[in-house]
Amino acid sequence: MKKTALTKYERLEAAGLWRPNPDAQRLDVVVSVGEATLTITDMRDRVQAHWSIAAVARANPGQRPAxxxxxxxxxxxxxxxxxxxxxxxxxxxLRGVVARQRPRPGRLRLVGVLTSIAAVAALVLFWLPGAARQHALGVVPMVKRVEIGQVLLGHLQRVTGPVCDGPGGAAALGQLARRLPLRSGGVAQFRVVRGGIEGALRLPGGVILINTNLVEDHTEPDVVAGHIIAAYLRAEAHDPLSHLLEEGGLSASLRLLATGVLPDEVLRAHAERLMTDPPEQVPPEAMLAGFAHWQVRARPYAYAVDITGESTVELIEADPFAGTAPPPPLLSDADWLRLQEICGG
Structure with missing residues (x-):
């Protein structure tokens, strides 16, 4: 969805009735439009649900109440x-904008069916689950990756809590995202959460989750920038969607090819794994190349990872900006202070 389609509605709110399942009572809620999501909040300002706008359906088109x-x-x-x-x-x-960006009706399903047949034939001949996974990664469009990432974020938020949205924090995150663009082009979406993850975590579709400790417990933004660079490099080495499909097995890849969706239990299990497994280590030489590419000092990150510097000595000694002119600032002092308060301090 283009950002311009959302601009008109960014501050729009409305009252509604929400229920999580058919057996539950309906609750009075406030609905607000955010960046690619609808946020549903109860009367005590507690977030009850995040819905991806790309995956909102209407049960009674043309009728009221909607x-x-x-x-x-x-x-x-x-x-x-x-x-x-x-x-x-x-x-x-917004649903209309999403519909126009998707392939023509039936086209994605037809492609999925045809490619799944080809994948199954290859599996019968060679019994290589990796072939089906790689084929799925090649044909899944970005809008579907974003949708999968949003559903996965919803599962993660059961532990991390809602995304922090302190005054001025979102603007500061936007500045940081523009300063640290994706190497493939475009700007990632940075989101800060109160816990549940270690460091920074990239989800399918480009969302980067950041633990609030990275901004609250350090005096300069180079530390959080280093963790973001590490998340970028992990995703470049191991596609987050590929990681998810590996855990889901052959059936998950075939389901995605045939229907364009992943089973909710696969996404839930992957979210739990992301919150319990430690992040993969990025080799020092790759980190140093990343610091040079994104023009970020390595030493603050290295000492934040190991205050003694013993395990990160390579990053300290080979910092591309040690003894040279400093790189461009990551954030202004005012934006850094706003970012540090994004979760309420």
Whole structure:
């Protein structure tokens, strides 16, 4: 979805009725439009759900009150009354933008069916689950990767808590993302959470989750920048979607090829694994190349990882900016202070 399609609705809110499943009571909630998501919050300002706009479906097109649900999960519903015309119009507008960006109706499903047949034939001949996984990685469009990443983020937030949104913090994160663009081109989406992950974690679709300790416990942004660079390099070496499909097995790859979706239990299990397994180590030579590419000092990160410097001595001694002119600033002092307060200090 293009960012310009969201700009008009960024501050839009509406009242609604939400229930997580058919057996639950409906709750009075406030619905707000965010960057690629609808956020559903109860009357005590507690986030109940995040819905990816790319995966919002309407149960009763053209009827009022409007009833929406996540695509594939009609049991969880959001009801908007007749008088919430602006929010209903906004959701329909954004759903239309998403629909126009997707392949023509039936085309993705047809491609998925044909490619899955080819993948199954290869498996029958060679019994190589890796072939199906690599084929899926080659044909899954970015909009689907973003959707998978948003669903995965929803599972992670059951432990990490909601994304922090302190005043000015989002703008500071945007500045940092522009200073540290993806090497493949484009700007990643940085999100800060209160816990549940170690360092920084890249999800399918380009979202980078950052533990708030990286901004609250350090005096300069070079430390969080180093962890972001490490997350970038891990994703370049091992595609996050590939990692997910490896854990899901052959059936997950075939399901994605045939239907364009992954089973919720696969995503839930992967989220749990991401929060329990330590991140993969990035070789020092790769980290040093990353620091040079993104023009970030290595020493602050190295001492943050090991205060003695013993295990990170290569990064300290070969810092590409040691004894030379400093690199361009990562953030202004004011933006760094705002970022440090993004989770409420």
């Amino acid at each position: 009833i929406y649900h996540p695509d594939g999960d009609p049991g969880e519903t959001l009801e908007l009354a007749d008088n919430e015309t602006e929010m209903i119009a906004a959701i329909e507008k």
